[in-house]
Amino acid sequence: MKTLGMIGGMSPESTVSYYHIINREVNRRLGANHSAEMLLYSIDFETIAAMQRAGDWRQAGEVLAAAAVKLAAMGAQAVVLATNTMHKVASAIEQAVDIPLIHVVDVTAEAVKRQGLNKVGLLGTRFTMNDDFYTERARASGIETIVPTEREQAEIHRIIFEELCLNRFTESAKAYYLGVMERLAEQGAQGIVFGCTEIGLLLSPQECPLPVFDSAQIHALAAVEFVLS
Numbered sequence: 001m002k003t004l005g006m007i008g009g010m011s012p013e014s015t016v017s018y019y020h021i022i023n024r025e026v027n028r029r030l031g032a033n034h035s036a037e038m039l040l041y042s043i044d045f046e047t048i049a050a051m052q053r054a055g056d057w058r059q060a061g062e063v064l065a066a067a068a069v070k071l072a073a074m075g076a077q078a079v080v081l082a083t084n085t086m087h088k089v090a091s092a093i094e095q096a097v098d099i100p101l102i103h104v105v106d107v108t109a110e111a112v113k114r115q116g117l118n119k120v121g122l123l124g125t126r127f128t129m130n131d132d133f134y135t136e137r138a139r140a141s142g143i144e145t146i147v148p149t150e151r152e153q154a155e156i157h158r159i160i161f162e163e164l165c166l167n168r169f170t171e172s173a174k175a176y177y178l179g180v181m182e183r184l185a186e187q188g189a190q191g192i193v194f195g196c197t198e199i200g201l202l203l204s205p206q207e208c209p210l211p212v213f214d215s216a217q218i219h220a221l222a223a224v225e226f227v228l229s
Contacts (some may be wrong), residue, residue: 001026004036004227005038005077005080010086014216017220026224036227037227048086060089064086064089065095068099072098077099077226078099079097079102080219082219088127088128102222106137107219112143113143115213120144122145124160124196125156125161126154129157130153145193178203192208194212194213197215200216
């Protein structure tokens with residue numbers, strides 16, 4: 001079994017999901033009392049959130065790169081970043097260590113293609129939806145992404161930071177997200193990517209009007225493939 005290094009804390013809620021998914025799947029495949037060989041570096045989310053608000057992505061990249069260096073020094077053989085938004089600075093991590101970064105966009109795009117789809121709606125933080133680091137990388141893999149309107153993006157972003165990241169899940173938030181998904185479907189979306197690791201805590205695939213690609217689930221299972229490779 002290989003040793004996985006996980007950079008978490010962004011938010012703690014999603015990091016818990018990654019930890020559970022990875023260990024439960026390893027145990028399902030290996031049985032007995034098996035669990036993943038894993039190192040976790042959990043960052044104070046407010047530190048990163050403040051850098052996001054200030055647009056200081058360079059410093060945020062340095063913080064995450066430093067975390068990756070520590071994980072590698074402790075024996076991690078690959079890094080998984082338990083967040084979508086901070087893949088905006090993935091290159092800083094990749095340049096800092098010699099071990100691979102399991103990139104969330106790559107594995108999510110592959111999951112979409114396996115279902116025979118090529119056009120999906122993208123939900124996430126404002127940074128994920130409004131910046132091309134996600135959409136362009138998906139396009140390079142053959143997947144076109146549609147994003148909500150600016151007004152919808154603002155409310156989706158607010159709900160993520162003011163509710164979901166704080167373990168608050170309301171019916172009003174659920175109804176809003178479902179409404180956005182309906183409008184994306186009208187624009188030709190064949191599926192919906194949960195491009196924020198907390199959205200899957202609010203909504204189940206069965207509640208959604210289109211096939212769902214939960215990036216946290218997909219990403220965590222890709223980490224399992226590495227661990228057991």
